[in-house]
Amino acid sequence: MIWRPTAELGVLRRRAATVARIREYFARTGALEVDTPLLCAHGVTDPALENFAVPCGEAGTAYLQTSPEFAMKRLLAAGSGDIWQLCHAFRREEAGRLHNPEFTMLEWYRVGRDHHALMDDVARLLEAVGCARPQRRTSYAALCLEHAGLDPHHATTGELVDLVARWNVALGPVDLADRALLLDVVFSHAVLPALESAGAVFVYDFPREHAAYARLSAGSPPLGERFELIVDGMEIANGYHEIGDAAEQRARQEAENDCRRRRGLAPMTLDAAFLAALAHGLPPCAGVALGLERLLLVLEGRRELASVMSFYGAAGS
Amino acid sequence: MAFYSTNQFKPGLKIMLDGDPYNIVENEFVKPGKGQAFNRVKVRNLKTGRVIERTFKSGDSVEAADVVEMEMQYLYSDGTSWHFMNTSSFEQMTAGETTMGDAAQWLKGQEMCSVMLWNGEPISVSAPNFVVLKITQTDPGVRGDTATGGTKPATMETGAIVKVPLFIEEGTLLKIDTRTGEYVSRAKEE
Numbered sequence: 001m002i003w004r005p006t007a008e009l010g011v012l013r014r015r016a017a018t019v020a021r022i023r024e025y026f027a028r029t030g031a032l033e034v035d036t037p038l039l040c041a042h043g044v045t046d047p048a049l050e051n052f053a054v055p056c057g058e059a060g061t062a063y064l065q066t067s068p069e070f071a072m073k074r075l076l077a078a079g080s081g082d083i084w085q086l087c088h089a090f091r092r093e094e095a096g097r098l099h100n101p102e103f104t105m106l107e108w109y110r111v112g113r114d115h116h117a118l119m120d121d122v123a124r125l126l127e128a129v130g131c132a133r134p135q136r137r138t139s140y141a142a143l144c145l146e147h148a149g150l151d152p153h154h155a156t157t158g159e160l161v162d163l164v165a166r167w168n169v170a171l172g173p174v175d176l177a178d179r180a181l182l183l184d185v186v187f188s189h190a191v192l193p194a195l196e197s198a199g200a201v202f203v204y205d206f207p208r209e210h211a212a213y214a215r216l217s218a219g220s221p222p223l224g225e226r227f228e229l230i231v232d233g234m235e236i237a238n239g240y241h242e243i244g245d246a247a248e249q250r251a252r253q254e255a256e257n258d259c260r261r262r263r264g265l266a267p268m269t270l271d272a273a274f275l276a277a278l279a280h281g282l283p284p285c286a287g288v289a290l291g292l293e294r295l296l297l298v299l300e301g302r303r304e305l306a307s308v309m310s311f312y313g314a315a316g317s
Numbered sequence: 318m319a320f321y322s323t324n325q326f327k328p329g330l331k332i333m334l335d336g337d338p339y340n341i342v343e344n345e346f347v348k349p350g351k352g353q354a355f356n357r358v359k360v361r362n363l364k365t366g367r368v369i370e371r372t373f374k375s376g377d378s379v380e381a382a383d384v385v386e387m388e389m390q391y392l393y394s395d396g397t398s399w400h401f402m403n404t405s406s407f408e409q410m411t412a413g414e415t416t417m418g419d420a421a422q423w424l425k426g427q428e429m430c431s432v433m434l435w436n437g438e439p440i441s442v443s444a445p446n447f448v449v450l451k452i453t454q455t456d457p458g459v460r461g462d463t464a465t466g467g468t469k470p471a472t473m474e475t476g477a478i479v480k481v482p483l484f485i486e487e488g489t490l491l492k493i494d495t496r497t498g499e500y501v502s503r504a505k506e507e
Binding site for chain 2: 095167175189228
């Protein structure tokens with residue numbers, strides 16, 4: 001019986017030291033540490049995520065969180081000011097060298113900032129934990145142009161389909177009309193591999209199909225005010241200039257449910273408490289989620305999630 | 318018809334692609350930050366041995382290939398077909414030249430081989446990892462020269478040609494690694 005940890009104890013000691021530095025960073029920069037429920041009444045509408053559903057008898061079904069975003073925004077709407085938390089997140093069907101169905105997420109929100117100011121904040125946090133400060137910031141469009149010859153904001157869906165053909169992806173007719181999915185093929189097959197030796201890169205201004213819950217800019221076409229931090233081709237963090245408008249948030253989630261139906265997935269009931277909090281008023285803010293284990297891989301110079309988690313390969317994988 | 322979901326993918330799994338059976342060699346789960354996850358796989362065509370890359374959307378299903386490997390005894394060849402027998406059921410099967418591939422050159426008869434069957438038909442044959450064969454032709458040996466490290470070609474009783482050290486003589490029995498086609502040592506008469 002294999003019972004030993006998948007990470008060396010030395011790595012786990014350095015992991016604890018990194019967590020201590022993170023805690024110190026947020027204390028120094030005035031964010032409140034919070035703790036929200038892992039077991040939630042509502043599942044996630046994001047078509048690319050799948051919850052673990054927990055049967056609760058007569059109480060119905062609960063869901064293990066895929067991220068603490070909605071609960072933290074309820075705290076923001078209640079007047080918390082800047083907040084952060086380190087928690088576990090759960091995503092079904094995600095297992096691989098860089099994925100485990102249960103992982104550790106560092107999520108934080110800064111009131112009165114946009115996504116560019118939050119990138120500065122992420123860079124300072126990385127410095128505080130001893131990670132070389134990111135050297136490059138570039139737009140999603142510039143990366144697609146450089147590595148795939150693609151203008152992601154103006155290309156027709158037909159042009160995307162032609163481009164994607166080169167990667168031999170098994171796609172059905174529904175997929176071929178799905179711009180978000182086609183862009184994912186390009187980003188994960190052309191852009192991410194090209195960044196494998198590029199160090200730390202902040203990618204910002206995503207196509208509106210990938211705006212998720214980020215505000216849309218006023219330009220033409222409107223772009224998602226969102227960023228990702230990618231280190232050597234591996235996504236470390238994902239941040240938004242957050243939507244504050246309840247109607248807009250509801251519309252985004254209903255669009256996600258439509259996408260779920262097109263992809264043959266069950267739509268999810270929207271979280272009424274979260275939408276009520278937005279209706280009450282979310283202060284203008286930006287938020288980011290950072291995968292703690294991915295950050296540890298960068299710090300340790302390692303390539304497999306198992307090497308920085310005490311017990312990789314959780315139940316459910 | 319059996320199917321595998323992409324979350325069951327792992328090296329060694331046998332799947333059907335474009336009508337041919339394939340073996341998964343490598344499987345990597347990739348996922349852009351907020352988007353669709355993919356399984357990028359390297360797969361080997363079990364008929365041709367060719368390795369190709371393919372990507373699946375995570376969660377999709379792929380038809381399983383009905384591939385089994387079976388130990389069978391090689392009986393004889395009539396020049397175009399190689400005949401094998403299942404030693405427990407005594408059922409016999411034949412494999413053609415393409416199916417035999419490199420394995421044919423190592424076989425004399427009686428060897429236990431690994432035969433891969435797809436839908437009940439042989440698609441590839443692996444010779445035993447090690448075989449013992451007699452040299453039927455090689456240039457005269459250089460007696461005592463066991464140190465210079467030179468080699469010369471030697472034709473074995475099955476027709477296979479193996480590089481051997483210079484001191485090895487015609488008529489010698491050799492142990493050969495069929496996976497590399499290399500000489501391992503001299504062998505004693507069994």
